Amino acid sequence: MTTHDEGAAAQAEVEQAHVAAMYGLLDERLAEARTQLADVLRSPSAGPGEVFARDVAADRLARRVRRLEAAEQGLVFGRIDGAEGTVLHIGRLGLHVDGRDLPLLVDWRAEAARPFYAATAVQPMGLRRRRHLRVEGRTVRAVSDELLDGSAAEAGDVVGDGPLVEALAARRTGRMRAVVETLQAEQDEIVRSPHRGVTVVQGGPGTGKTVVALHRAAYVLYAFPDAAAGGVLVLGPNPRFLDYISQVLPSLGENDVVMSTCVQLGGVVPAAVASFDAARRKGSLAQAGALAELVGSMQAPDGGFAVRVGREWVRLGSADVAESRAAARASGLAHNPAREVFKEHLVDAVTDALERSAAEDLERIDAEIAASTGLDLDALAASGLRALGFDDGPSADPAEVFDAAAARANLMGDAYVDRAVESLWPRLTAEALVRTLLGHAPGAPWTDADVPLLDEAAELVDGPPERTFGHVVVDEAQELTAMRWRMVLRRCPARSMTLVGDFAQAGPATTAGDWPQALGPHLGDRFALHTLTVGYRTTQEILATTHDLLARIAPGQTPIRSIRHGEAPSSRTAGRDTLAATVADELAAQAAAHPGELLAVICADGRLDELSAAGVTRWARLVPATEARGLEFDSIVVVAPDEIVAARPSGERDLYVAITRATTRLCTVAY
Numbered sequence: 001m002t003t004h005d006e007g008a009a010a011q012a013e014v015e016q017a018h019v020a021a022m023y024g025l026l027d028e029r030l031a032e033a034r035t036q037l038a039d040v041l042r043s044p045s046a047g048p049g050e051v052f053a054r055d056v057a058a059d060r061l062a063r064r065v066r067r068l069e070a071a072e073q074g075l076v077f078g079r080i081d082g083a084e085g086t087v088l089h090i091g092r093l094g095l096h097v098d099g100r101d102l103p104l105l106v107d108w109r110a111e112a113a114r115p116f117y118a119a120t121a122v123q124p125m126g127l128r129r130r131r132h133l134r135v136e137g138r139t140v141r142a143v144s145d146e147l148l149d150g151s152a153a154e155a156g157d158v159v160g161d162g163p164l165v166e167a168l169a170a171r172r173t174g175r176m177r178a179v180v181e182t183l184q185a186e187q188d189e190i191v192r193s194p195h196r197g198v199t200v201v202q203g204g205p206g207t208g209k210t211v212v213a214l215h216r217a218a219y220v221l222y223a224f225p226d227a228a229a230g231g232v233l234v235l236g237p238n239p240r241f242l243d244y245i246s247q248v249l250p251s252l253g254e255n256d257v258v259m260s261t262c263v264q265l266g267g268v269v270p271a272a273v274a275s276f277d278a279a280r281r282k283g284s285l286a287q288a289g290a291l292a293e294l295v296g297s298m299q300a301p302d303g304g305f306a307v308r309v310g311r312e313w314v315r316l317g318s319a320d321v322a323e324s325r326a327a328a329r330a331s332g333l334a335h336n337p338a339r340e341v342f343k344e345h346l347v348d349a350v351t352d353a354l355e356r357s358a359a360e361d362l363e364r365i366d367a368e369i370a371a372s373t374g375l376d377l378d379a380l381a382a383s384g385l386r387a388l389g390f391d392d393g394p395s396a397d398p399a400e401v402f403d404a405a406a407a408r409a410n411l412m413g414d415a416y417v418d419r420a421v422e423s424l425w426p427r428l429t430a431e432a433l434v435r436t437l438l439g440h441a442p443g444a445p446w447t448d449a450d451v452p453l454l455d456e457a458a459e460l461v462d463g464p465p466e467r468t469f470g471h472v473v474v475d476e477a478q479e480l481t482a483m484r485w486r487m488v489l490r491r492c493p494a495r496s497m498t499l500v501g502d503f504a505q506a507g508p509a510t511t512a513g514d515w516p517q518a519l520g521p522h523l524g525d526r527f528a529l530h531t532l533t534v535g536y537r538t539t540q541e542i543l544a545t546t547h548d549l550l551a552r553i554a555p556g557q558t559p560i561r562s563i564r565h566g567e568a569p570s571s572r573t574a575g576r577d578t579l580a581a582t583v584a585d586e587l588a589a590q591a592a593a594h595p596g597e598l599l600a601v602i603c604a605d606g607r608l609d610e611l612s613a614a615g616v617t618r619w620a621r622l623v624p625a626t627e628a629r630g631l632e633f634d635s636i637v638v639v640a641p642d643e644i645v646a647a648r649p650s651g652e653r654d655l656y657v658a659i660t661r662a663t664t665r666l667c668t669v670a671y
């Protein structure tokens with residue numbers, strides 16, 4: 001009989017042979033792909049068609065190379081053994097060998113990999129055993145098994161600490177990492193949900209909403225080819241957060257994801273941050289109505305219109321103008337492109353008026369000829385037309401004297417007509433429209449809250465954005481105002497989205513208190529809501545200190561249960577003048593006692609300069625409470641909580657966010 005350690009070492013050796021074979025195949029595939037790429041790039045191509053085809057092929061191969069390269073880290077991390085003896089290894093991508101029935105490695109997103117995440121002892125899904133492999137570089141360091149079918153452990157089973165425990169015990173690095181090895185069943189269910197529409201994930205801090213959102217993006221790219229072809233967009237609240245999550249998708253082999261903040265999406269760089277009041281006001285849905293109304297008011301207001309044609313004036317009644325306006329609006333085009341439709345209808349009406357007047361002239365001339373004979377009728381008709389500005393030569397048939405098509409063509413290019421159209425249906429710019437709405441002087445700086453207004457105006461004026469996406473992921477989605485939601489939805493015509501957030505963590509511009517309030521105006525009830533309940537970041541001890549706060553800021557919300565436990569939070573009191581020094585002292589002590597931990601100081605924006613001057617960045621990241629959403633550190637020092645609460649209308653929620661950033665230790669320094 002072997003000891004546990006000997007058994008574990010033997011099993012690691014068994015797995016090493018498999019893992020070596022997989023890396024061997026990965027190397028082969030990578031070499032093939034690189035050779036193919038080099039061949040394609042070298043191949044001569046004649047003509048634009050061939051160049052295009054070559055570029056497409058090169059792009060596809062370059063992606064394949066990148067995907068294979070990204071799989072080097074953590075290529076394989078799991079294995080499932082069926083009750084009847086089948087074995088599947090699970091990893092970052094699929095590897096198949098010709099002539100072999102079972103794949104050497106199954107992509108974690110494939111249906112065959114589902115039991116690895118979803119099987120439990122209650123529902124083993126045909127599995128006897130789930131195995132996690134800890135691989136460093138290309139070397140198997142350890143294996144750990146869970147037996148799922150109730151059978152007793154045998155010689156080849158290594159039952160020990162779960163890999164989740166190991167993953168959670170790891171030090172924070174300041175960058176989020178993929179957790180594809182340890183995705184939990186309630187998370188996995190959302191990640192691989194077949195729902196193509198809007199999936200919403202709510203849950204307290206640290207329940208893995210970001211984890212789910214990013215792994216969902218990777219799953220969508222794998223499982224929904226149409227959405228993948230349209231591109232995937234991931235939206236986060238600020239650049240600091242985007243930097244924090246930036247490595248997750250590349251490490252899953254997905255490099256073709258666009259990451260952005262809402263503001264960056266608008267293409268306008270704001271020069272200032274709006275006040276809370278302005279942010280709320282400008283974020284409200286009423287602004288969309290106001291902008292639409294403003295544009296409408298600039299589209300041929302009621303009344304008639306006169307245009308000079310040659311030496312004549314042609315007058316149109318308000319009914320003709322209204323008909324042209326209705327036709328332009330019915331085109332469904334935005335204001336500027338619809339202007340052309342308006343102009344065409346107006347020119348038709350002017351042409352009709354000219355035709356009527358030409359016919360009347362001819363009748364009058366006929367009458368005059370009848371009165372005094374001997375005059376040349378054709379010459380008379382032609383001179384009548386010339387008087388109206390037309391060059392048409394004489395015609396034998398008076399009914400054909402007026403060439404409507406030529407008159408219309410002339411009018412379309414006529415500067416007077418253009419001027420008249422401009423006064424009725426002026427060409428607009430988004431900037432000018434928003435400035436008019438806000439009563440801004442030209443050149444006044446834009447704020448972040450103006451960006452969604454400009455985006456809305458751009459759609460009204462020029463039409464939908466050129467760049468749209470097949471799937472959009474929104475993290476910290478509770479931060480979006482109604483106008484921002486419109487901006488996001490505009491870029492996802494297929495309405496295939498993953499939205500994650502927590503209204504207990506909402507900032508000052510948010511007016512909605514829950515998902516139906518936030519999404520109802522845009523999507524009705526067309527979204528599937530999931531709730532995560534288990535915390536993986538913040539210890540139960542730290543969470544316990546937030547219960548009263550949570551009851552105030554989100555009265556209906558059930559506190560989450562954390563699987564982490566640790567020290568009780570500590571607190572220090574300082575004098576008003578010694579606050580920064582006390583923080584520095586605390587950090588120095590923590591850094592000495594827990595070397596290698598990632599520390600952060602979170603404070604009100606107004607304290608940043610003082611703390612920075614006190615040198616806290618020697619030991620810790622200095623993070624304003626307004627930018628702490630979504631981030632995570634081993635240990636947190638929260639400075640002057642009262643100041644964080646007082647700084648913004650969402651102060652208590654900001655404090656809740658700050659307190660829930662730590663995985664291990666929380667210290668509060670107050671005065």
Ligand SMILES: Nc1ncnc2c1ncn2[C@@H]1O[C@H](COP(=O)(O)OP(=O)(O)OP(=O)(O)O)[C@@H](O)[C@H]1O
Binds near residue numbers: 167209
């Ligand atoms: N299945 C898992 N395996 C390993 N680690 C996990 C798992 N789920 C979540 N975590 C870890 O828990 C921490 C919190 O996850 P995440 O940031 O996704 O939570 P969140 O719900 O988005 O938090 P917040 O509301 O604060 O933004 C991260 O370190 C993440 O890696």
